[in-house]
Amino acid sequence: MKLLLVEDSESLRNSLKIGLGNLGFTVDATGDGAEGLTMATMGSYDLMILDLMLPSVDGLTVLKTIRRKKIELKVLILSARGETEDRIEGLISGADDYLAKPFSFDELHVRLQTLSRRGGLVIDENIIEVNDFILNTQLFTLSFHGKNINLTPNEYKLIECIFKQKKLVFSPEKLSEYLAGQYDSMSKNTIEAHLSSARKKAKAAGGILPIINKRGFGYMVDQTL
Amino acid sequence: MKLLLVEDSESLRNSLKIGLGNLGFTVDATGDGAEGLTMATMGSYDLMILDLMLPSVDGLTVLKTIRRKKIELKVLILSARGETEDRIEGLISGADDYLAKPFSFDELHVRLQTLSRRGGLVIDENIIEVNDFILNTQLFTLSFHGKNINLTPNEYKLIECIFKQKKLVFSPEKLSEYLAGQYDSMSKNTIEAHLSSARKKAKAAGGILPIINKRGFGYMVDQTL
DNA sequence: TAATTTTATTCAGTAAAACTTAAGAATTTT
DNA sequence: AAAATTCTTAAGTTTTACTGAATAAAATTA
Numbered sequence: 126m127k128l129l130l131v132e133d134s135e136s137l138r139n140s141l142k143i144g145l146g147n148l149g150f151t152v153d154a155t156g157d158g159a160e161g162l163t164m165a166t167m168g169s170y171d172l173m174i175l176d177l178m179l180p181s182v183d184g185l186t187v188l189k190t191i192r193r194k195k196i197e198l199k200v201l202i203l204s205a206r207g208e209t210e211d212r213i214e215g216l217i218s219g220a221d222d223y224l225a226k227p228f229s230f231d232e233l234h235v236r237l238q239t240l241s242r243r244g245g246l247v248i249d250e251n252i253i254e255v256n257d258f259i260l261n262t263q264l265f266t267l268s269f270h271g272k273n274i275n276l277t278p279n280e281y282k283l284i285e286c287i288f289k290q291k292k293l294v295f296s297p298e299k300l301s302e303y304l305a306g307q308y309d310s311m312s313k314n315t316i317e318a319h320l321s322s323a324r325k326k327a328k329a330a331g332g333i334l335p336i337i338n339k340r341g342f343g344y345m346v347d348q349t350l
Numbered sequence: 351m352k353l354l355l356v357e358d359s360e361s362l363r364n365s366l367k368i369g370l371g372n373l374g375f376t377v378d379a380t381g382d383g384a385e386g387l388t389m390a391t392m393g394s395y396d397l398m399i400l401d402l403m404l405p406s407v408d409g410l411t412v413l414k415t416i417r418r419k420k421i422e423l424k425v426l427i428l429s430a431r432g433e434t435e436d437r438i439e440g441l442i443s444g445a446d447d448y449l450a451k452p453f454s455f456d457e458l459h460v461r462l463q464t465l466s467r468r469g470g471l472v473i474d475e476n477i478i479e480v481n482d483f484i485l486n487t488q489l490f491t492l493s494f495h496g497k498n499i500n501l502t503p504n505e506y507k508l509i510e511c512i513f514k515q516k517k518l519v520f521s522p523e524k525l526s527e528y529l530a531g532q533y534d535s536m537s538k539n540t541i542e543a544h545l546s547s548a549r550k551k552a553k554a555a556g557g558i559l560p561i562i563n564k565r566g567f568g569y570m571v572d573q574t575l
Numbered sequence: 576t577a578a579t580t581t582t583a584t585t586c587a588g589t590a591a592a593a594c595t596t597a598a599g600a601a602t603t604t605t
Numbered sequence: 606a607a608a609a610t611t612c613t614t615a616a617g618t619t620t621t622a623c624t625g626a627a628t629a630a631a632a633t634t635a
Contacts, residue, residue, distance in 0.1 A: 239385065277611055292376060294490060297593095313593090315613055321595055340592065340621065341503030342490050348371055502622055539582095540624055546584050563582065565632070 126241065129170040130154040131161035131187065132203065133179055141174070144230055144271030147261050148237075149252045158182030165191055170198055172240060174233075175220075177204040192219040199240045203228075230271030231257055253288045255346055256335045258327070260288050269332040279304055280323040283316070287336055287344055296343035320344070351466070351473050354395040355379040356386035356412065357428065358404050366399070369455055369496030372486050373462075374474025383407030390416055395423055396471050397462065400445075402429040417444040424465045428453075455496030456482055478513045480571055481560045483552070485513050494557040504529055505548040508541070512561055512569055521568035545569070 128150040132138040135156060142152045153168065155161050158179035165173060165187075173191075177184035188200055202220040222236050251263040259268050265281050267274045276284070286303045287295055295303075297313040305311050320336065327334035335347040353375040357363040363379050370377045378393065380386050383404035390398060390412075398416075402409035413425055427445040446468075447461050466473055476488040484493050490506055492499045501509070511528045512520055520528075522538040529544075530536050545561065552559035560572040 239388070279612070292371065292489065294488070311612090312614075314615080317593060318595080318613075321593095325595090338593065339490060345489070348368060504623070536623085537625065539626085542583060543585085543624070546582095550584085565581065 126172070127151045127153070127168065127170045128237075129161065129164055129168065129173045129198075131158065131174065131179065131184070132156060132176040134176075140271065141230075141233075143273060144268065145237075147259055147264065147266050147268040147271070147273065148234060149261060149263070150237075156180070158184065158187050162187050162190055165196060165198060166194065172237065173198050173200045175200055175202055177202060188220060201233075201236060201240060234271075253285075255288055255291070257332060258335060260284060267327075269327060269330045272330045274326050274330045276323060276326065277319075279319050280326075283319055284323060284334075284336070287346060291346040291348070294339055294343045294345045300344065351397070351471060352376045352378070352393065352395045353462075354386065354390055354393065354398045354423075356383065356398065356404065356409070357381060357401040359401075365496065366455075366458075368498065369493065370462075372484055372489065372491050372493045372496070372498070373459060374477045374486060374488075375462075381405070383409065383412050387412050387415055390421060390423060391419065396469070397465060398423050398425045399458075400425055400427055402427060413445060424469055426458075426461060426465060459496075478510075480513055480516065482557060483560060485509060492552075494552060494555045497555045499551050499555045501548060501551065502544075504544050505551075508544055509548060509559075509561070512571060516571040516573070519564050519568045519570045525569065 126149065128145060130138060130141055130145070130152055132141065132154065133156050138154050138156060142154050145152045150172075153164060153170075155164060156179075159181045161173075161175070161179070162182060164170075175184050175188060179187070184202065184204075188202070191198060191200065199221045200219070201222045201224060203224055203226060205226045221240055224233060224236060251261060253260040253262065257270055260266070261268075262285060265276075267276055267281070267284060282304050283300060286300060297316050298310075300316050301310045301313070304316070324334045324336075336344055337347045338344055351374065353370060355363060355366055355370070355377055357366065357379065358381050360381060363381060367377045367379050375397075378389060378395075380389060381404075384406045386398075386400070386404070387407060389395075400409050400413060404412070409427065409429075413427070416423060416425065424446045425444070426447045426449060428449055428451060430451045446465055449458060449461055463473065474486075474488075476486060478485040478487065482495055485491075486493075487510060490501075492501055492506070492509060507529050508525060511525060522541050523535075525541050526535045526538070529541070549559045549561075561569055562572040563569055
């Protein structure tokens with residue numbers, strides 16, 4: 126699933142690139158309208174995120190050109206000017222969706238999902254979503270609201286194991302076996318320490334890791350949220 | 351057994367999600383008609399619970415689209431408008447069943463069972479039902495009318511032991527052995543205390559724990575109810 | 576119905592499970 | 606080999622559960 130990101134602001138561009146990467150998109154990015162246009166023409170992208178405010182060539186012009194050239198591409202417009210005027214003109218010009226700045230990463234995520242579903246595209250089967258946490262089992266990353274959470278291998282494995290089967294309770298023994306392999310094991314406390322560390326990191330990213338303990342039974346995904 | 355829940359009201363959606371989860375369904379939920387439609391198309395669901403009143407796309411439209419696309423899916427319609435008019439139009443449009451709001455969780459449960467039986471689907475072999483109590487031996491949960499009852503490990507084990515064999519009387523000694531293992535035991539009174547606590551919790555959830563004492567022999571499922 | 580026995584409940588002390596933090600060991604990277 | 610990261614263990618803390626004694630409530634029997 127290839128995505129082209131055309132966004133002036135370098136900081137936003139970079140953070141979006143990482144966040145969208147975690148969502149399973151292959152992201153190319155540029156801050157220049159003209160360059161974005163040639164990239165859209167040359168590369169075979171499925172989706173495009175297009176800022177209206179751009180140097181060299183204006184976003185609307187880029188969009189109009191793309192549509193004129195009949196390039197098959199879902200375009201999501203991004204704009205700092207939240208006015209209706211822009212919205213309408215943009216959509217008329219052939220945008221598939223519109224998002225006004227400032228926006229949350231989750232909002233963008235939902236829009237992209239809708240866009241790609243509408244087009245019959247599958248984003249990625251390696252993504253597990255729980256609450257607003259996104260686990261990428263191919264990149265081995267966990268993110269929250271587009272923000273990366275840096276996990277150690279064992280922390281990652283724990284979360285993967287639990288996230289993969291949302292309706293199962295994993296006893297510490299099971300988890301230990303999962304982490305250490307069949308012929309080795311680690312203490313219950315080690316599991317606890319890893320989980321604690323992972324929870325701390327999730328908290329630092331602004332979220333609460335949706336893994337709860339069922340005292341006496343084990344750990345599972347928090348279904349109540 | 352995958353179930354798709356499309357319901358506008360967030361509170362109802364969440365409580366249904368938990369309740370249906372306890373019944374052994376794997377539940378995905380959304381409040382948006384368009385999203386529900388794409389989910390139904392993409393994911394391989396066995397059952398769908400569909401509210402008629404929805405934002406973006408109307409429930410009936412969703413249903414008609416699903417039938418037109420020949421998606422194999424049992425659909426149960428939910429509606430706040432209890433009118434016959436709707437009922438008929440909905441059923442004609444291809445719904446498999448219809449439930450008018452407000453409804454009890456048990457009513458919904460029965461309908462779903464009927465639907466899944468008709469379709470040759472097995473809900474879950476990890477569910478033990480006694481009266482209106484539902485014990486999920488995979489999630490280690492007990493619920494009553496869709497309401498969760500939080501049990502401690504020993505309380506859970508007691509109920510599991512007794513529920514699993516509805517026609518057997520378990521002496522306190524048997525139960526003690528079941529809880530503590532072969533080489534340890536607990537006093538008769540301890541068993542009584544756990545049971546008492548569990549009964550209290552069940553009562554707080556609005557029900558009466560269907561476990562009775564056969565004086566001089568032990569405990570068993572209450573068959574009279 | 577009063578006395579007796581059995582079962583239920585409550586409560587408080589004790590025990591155990593889980594969480595956190597920190598520090599040293601093991602591993603990997605540079 | 607040094608540095609950095611990660612893993613494991615231990616210890617302290619907090620939370621939750623278990624247990625048994627005391628008491629209350631039922632059921633049985635006399």
